[in-house]
Amino acid sequence: MNLSILHAVPLAGQVINLCAAIMLLLGFAMLAQRRILTLINLFMMQGAVLAVSTAIVALTTQQHHLLWSAGLTLILKVILLPYILHRLIRRLSVKWDIETLLNIPTTMLAGIALVVIAFNVAQPISQLSGTIMRATIGIALACVLLAFLMMITRSKAVPQVIAFLAMENGLFFAATSATYGMPMVVELGIALDVLVGMVIFGVFFFQIREQFDSLDIRHMERFKER
Amino acid sequence: MRDLSTINGLLAVATGWLIIGGLGILFPRRFTLISRVLFPLGAVLGLALACLALTGIAGEVQTIILPLGLPDLPFHLRLDGLSGFFLLLLGAASAGISTYAAGYFRKGGGTAPGLQCLLYHVFLASMAFVMLADDGYAFMVAWETMALTSFFLVTSEHRHAEIRRAGYLYLLVAHVGAVGILLSFGVMAGSAGDYTFDAMREFFHHGAWPTIAFLLAVFGFGAKAGVLPLHIWLPEAHPAAPSPVSAMMSGVMLKTAIYGLMRVTFDLLQAQLWWWGLILLLFGLASAIFGVIFSAIQTDMKRLLAYSSIENIGLILVGFGLAIIFKSFLLPHLAALALTATLYHCLNHAFFKSLLFLCTGSVLHATGERNLGKLGGLIHRMPWVTWLALAGVLASAGLPPLNGFVSEWLLLQSFLFTSGLPHGYLNMLLPVVAAALALIAALAGFAMVKFFGVVFLGQPREEKLAAAHDAGRLERLGLLWLAVGCVALGLLPNLVIMMLDPVTRLLVHSGLSAAASSHGWWLLAPISEDRASYSPAIFFGSIALFMPLVFWLVRRRYHGRMSRVPAWDCGFPLQTSRMQDTAEGFGQPIRRVFSPFFKRTREHPSAFDTQPRYLSIVEDPIWYWLYVPITRIVEFGTRLIAFLQEGRIAVYLLYSFATLIILLVLTRG
Incomplete structure (x- = not known):
């Protein structure tokens, strides 16, 4: 039923697809990035792109509650969370290079494979969906999987948390592209969860460092039951 | 309008128990209230339950649906002869x-008295509900409540590691058993998924399914009753529990398992195949022999009684199995005889074993000792407990005129009729079982002599035993009730058999009372008078007459010519209480004769050792034959799985990642 809209505003559709492509690109960039500072900046950019694309969807389809979502994303993921993360790494003094468990080229290859899988999986969903952004569901899913992969391959706690937040970005994108977003209450709840989660992670960082003098989660291997 | 007064009364009693428990937990520190008001009130309710159940045995079947439980799954309750009889047992013993x-x-x-009061009374009420339940759901809820409350009661001294261990073992076996029962109900409910017992009675009676349901029920209820390979929790849990709890568990809770097995076998499955009976009979025989031999060599009072409980459960199962065999060969009258003996023994065991466990409780309180090697000579310090324990010991040893004799005699009588069975192998096998029963009875007597002699007779083996005090008033009253029960059940067998008549008619469609009491209340002749008969009244009367007569004659004949002198000291200049026969010494012949049954660790000092040390540990071999291999297999299996626990967060994340990808790909396909 919304096909008419897609044909009526081809420009908006093009812009949304562009945003989706940028998000995927940023996802790969984060996967390949070794420095935490840059990682936070990339995360911030991904949040900004997400906010822009949500706002465009809201304007072109008259789904005004999505504007609220876009605003929320902007405040939370572009301003507040990067600010907290910046402060955190300054106080923990871990801005520099980070190690990955897997080397970067291999990770990138795995990422490509994930994108292929994501597009294949998303195909039937996007055929069912009637939104303007239905072509981007595959990209959104790919973003989620890439963030997950990043979470697996990082050995330090801070990049893992960034990966977790990036995964939330991808999920939000998937939600907007499949069904024009979730109900407002749910979105507010998720936003709050992310914030609270961030605070808890912050506490954990300090605890972990106090215990092990490092944020390397490989130290936790010794909790294994022998 | 049907008459529902009895079942409503029973429900009121069970609810009363729950209320008492609730009051106990509301006032956990009011010790006087709990011990002087709530527990005696519980006892009065127990008496009321027994009276109501007595009217319920002979009365009409009463059913009721409680609007409790899950939506669309209310509790069905039902009172018939069988549940009435076991409720009577519960009420009278409690x-x-x-x-x-x-x-x-x-x-x-240990546990605070208020909590103890709650657990104890919920335990009682759950047993009442087990016996009233008329659908698998209500039964399992009550059954599990019973298991859990009794677990917490067993571990009331939870500060000791070995008590926690015993409680864990009990809980484990209870749950494995509960799974068996649940599966058995599942099989009987069939594909219809209706868990009421009425639906299970309509269960299709062909193919292998009834047998599977029966075997699962034997496994499940056997775990609770302590049948041979599943008996290991009994000798651990009984010493760990406080004595009234041991008495309740041994006297009544084990009978709930017998009740459940009877309900499933006779009522729901209608006891179809003769070899079901043979299975029960052989398991029962093995438990009985094993239990009695181990009970004869124990050195801990409560372990001795726990093994003796295994023996008695074994005897009950032997009678049960025989009843099934008779019923399947269409000999209802003989089936009624065997079943009467079985039920009678259930009731007797509830009385005498509770009595003995409570006596050990008094001894434990007075001396702080469970070890037979440190007791002795308590007859002077604790006359009440001693004489009441004597009643229990005589009953347990199966001596006339007490109750243990009647049921064992009836059981043996029913074996004497097996030659009429139309099956060659059974005809040859069953007399051997009867002979084994005689052996068991004799060994049970041996174990009981050991228990009584070492604890109460002789000289005190420790200094502190001189400070032992007799049981308090309420304790005496409780012991007296049970002891009087033992005597009364022994003296009035015809009344009991008359009471059991509706139960056997319900289960095997025949009763004994007409034949048994045809010669008046004083003569018990289960089949016919010229075949075998027993008159406890005459027996008791002659004992009561001749004992004083002999005593009087001896006094008269030797009066004035008696003088007390020191006992002959066998040439030893010094005699101490340590030179008495000990529990180990008394059990030594049994240890030697039945040595293949035991796993022994011995260490005998040489004759020239200046500091001799004697060590003899006798253990249960089944633990090593069966349970240790099982734990090894489980450990091996878990080690196969344990590699999943890598200890690295990345790997754990990878697991969920891989699962996600696989699920996505599968749903796509």
Whole structure:
């Protein structure tokens, strides 16, 4: 039923697809990035792109509650969370290079494979969906999987948390592209969860460092039951 | 309008128990209230339950649906002869045990009295609900409540590691058993998914399914009853529990398993194949022999009684199995005889074993010792407990005119009729079983002589035993109730058999009372008078007459010519209480004769050792044959799986990642 809209505003559709492509690109960039500072900046950019694309969807389809979502994303993921993360790494003094468990080229290859899988999986969903952004569901899913992969391959706690937040970005994108977003209450709840989660992670960082003098989660291997 | 007064009364009693428990937990520190009001009130309710159940046995079947439980799954309750009989057993035994418990539980140490009161009364109420339940769901809820409350009661002294271990073992076996029962109900409910017992009675009676349901029920209820390879929790849990709880568990809770097995076998499955009976008979025989031999060599009072419980459960199962065999060969009258013996023994065991466990509780309170090697000579310090324990010991040893004799005699009588069975192998096998029963009875007597002799007779083996005090008033009253029960059940067998008549008619469609009491209340002749008969009244009367007569004659004949001198000291200049026959010494012949049954660790000092040390540990071999291999297999299996626990967060994340990808790909396909 919304096909008419897609044909009526081809420009908006093009812009949304562009945003989706940028998000995927940023996802790969984060996967390949070794420095935490840059990682936070990339995360911030991904949040900004997400906010822009949500706002465009809201304007072109008259789904005004999505504007609220876009605003929320902007405040939370572009301003507040990067600010907290910046402060955190300054106080923990871990801005520099980070190690990955897997080397970067291999990770990138795995990422490509994930994108292929994501597009294949998303195909039937996007055929069912009637939104303007239905072509981007595959990209959104790919973003989620890439963030997950990043979470697996990082050995330090801070990049893992960034990966977790990036995964939330991808999920939000998937939600907007499949069904024009979730109900407002749910979105507010998720936003709050992310914030609270961030605070808890912050506490954990300090605890972990106090215990092990490092944020390397490989130290936790010794909790294994022998 | 059908008459529902009895079942409503029973429900009121069970609810009363729950209320008492609730009051106990509301006032956990009011010790006087709990011990002087709540527990005696529980005992009165027990008595009321027994009276109601007595009217319920002979009365009409009463059913009721409680609007409790899950939506669309209410509790069905039903009172018939079988549940009435076991409720009578519960009420009568709990009246004595609760009275005793009122005087037994002390302040300090272990679980708080208020909590104890709650657990104890919920335990009682759940047993009542087990016997009233008329659908698998209500039965399992009550059954699990019973298991859990009794677990917490067993571990009331939870500060000791070995008590926690015993409780864990009990809980484990209870749950494995509960799975068996649940599966059995599942099989009987069939594909219809209707868990009421009415639906299970309509269960299709062909193919292998009834047998599977029966075997699962034997496994499940056997775990609770302590049938041979599943008996290991009994000798651990009984010493760990406070004595009234041991008495309740041994006297009544084990009978709930027998009740459940009877309900499933006779009522729901209608006892179809003769070899079901043979299975029960052989398991029962093995438990009985094993239990009695181990009970004869124990050195801990409560372990001795726990093994003796295994033996008695074995005897009950032997009778049960024989009843199934008779029923499947269409000999209802003989089936009724065997079943009567079985039920009678259930009732007897509830009385005498509770009595003995409570006596050990008094000894434990007075001396702080469970080890037979440190007791002795308590007859002078604790005359009440001693004489009442003597009644229990005589009953347990199966001596006339007490109750243990009647049921064992009936059981043996029913074996004497097996030659009429139309099956060659059974005809050859069953007399051997009867001979084994005689052996068991003799060994049970041996174990009981050991128990009584070492604890109460002789000289005190320790200094502190001189300070032992007799049981308090309420404790005495509880013991007296049970002891009087033992005597009364022994003296009035015809009344009991008359009471059991509706139960056997319900289960095997025949009763004994007409034949048994045809010669008046004083003569018990289960089949016919010229075949075998027993008159406890005459027996008791002659004992009561001749004993004083002989005593009087001896006094008269030797009066004035008696003088007390020191006992002959066998040439030893010094005699101490340590030179008495000990529990180990008394059990030595049994240890030697039945040595293949045991796993022994011995260490004998050489004759020239200046510091001799004697060590002899006798253990249960089944633990090593069966349970240790099982734990090894489980450990091996878990080690195969344990590699999943890598200890690295990345790997754990990878697991969920891989699962996600696989699921996505599968749903796509």
